[in-house]
Amino acid sequence: MCRVRQPSARPNPPAPPFNAPAARRLRAALGMGPEHVAYGMRASYGLPYVTPDLVIAWERGTITPSNPELTALAGALWCSPGELIGRPRTLREHRVARGVAPEDVARAVGMDLRAYLRTEESGQWRGDERQSAALARVLDLALPDFVAVTGRETELAELLHSAVTTRWQAYVAPVLRLAPLERGVVEAVLQGLHQDYQGHMTATLSWGGGGTGASESGRDFLDRIVEHFWDRTGTTGTG
Known part of the structure; x- marks a missing residue:
């Protein structure tokens, strides 16, 4: 009896975030049409199924290219894969x-x-x-x-949340362990974030508890607390 080989159960890794507008801009800058890109990917990268319509679908964001397709597309557009990827997260x-x-x-x-x-x-x-x-x-x-x-952003968010809602001074050292910056910078940033958040809460109270807008503003501030922290430290990630 002939044994049929079963396909691997291991899933393909998810595709990275694709920057569709960048792909369109790069193609236009080269004076290429979707048909030229498709031909380059077929001829040079062994992807015979790539058509101009597929290239257009990628540029419109209706379909995301796989990892091999992204690499081939970057080659056809004479750019690095990083130029076709949105801000990396993982x-x-x-x-x-x-x-x-x-x-x-x-x-x-x-x-x-x-x-x-x-x-x-x-x-x-x-x-x-x-x-x-x-x-x-x-x-x-x-x-x-x-x-x-490295999976530390959630812990940082929790520390910053506590710092702005309680006594910020107690969280300087824990934050420094996750984000090795100058101590004076972290102290100034935590104090500023604490004052801003307390300002949101003071506005809510001054409106007699009916300040829905201020409450939502405070929640939004907490939701984006890590982003606020990096902005104020002058430390930016990959654009």
Whole structure:
């Protein structure tokens, strides 16, 4: 009896965030039509199914290219994959955006390739201090990006939330452990965020508790607390 080989149950990794307007702008800047892009991807990258209509669908954002398609599209448009990706959020997205092979990252951080790939799939970084520093170097991660891809952004958000709603002074040291900045900078930023949030709450109270707009403003402030923190420290992530 002939045994039929079953397809692998391992799912394909999700495609990185695609910047459709950038793909359209780059093509137009080269004076190329969708048919030229499609031909280049078929002839040079072995993707025989790519048609002008598919290229247009990518540019309109109705379909997202897969990882191999994104790489081929970047080649056809004479750009790096990173120029076609929206702001990376995950470890894998940062790696793909910079065109670095997983083998190279694993080698740089001193990790077994399979272990590194499991890290990308789980989204949980468990490297030590030396490995973390190597990861930041090989992927050229800004501090906000490093905090995000190592799974520390949620903890940072919780600390900042507590800092602005209670006594901010108690959270300087914990925040510094996650975001190694100058202590004076963190102190000034936490104090400023605390004052701004308390201002939202004071406005709510002064309106007799009926200030729905002020309440919503306060909630929005807390929802974006990490973004406010990085903005005020002058530390920006990948654009």
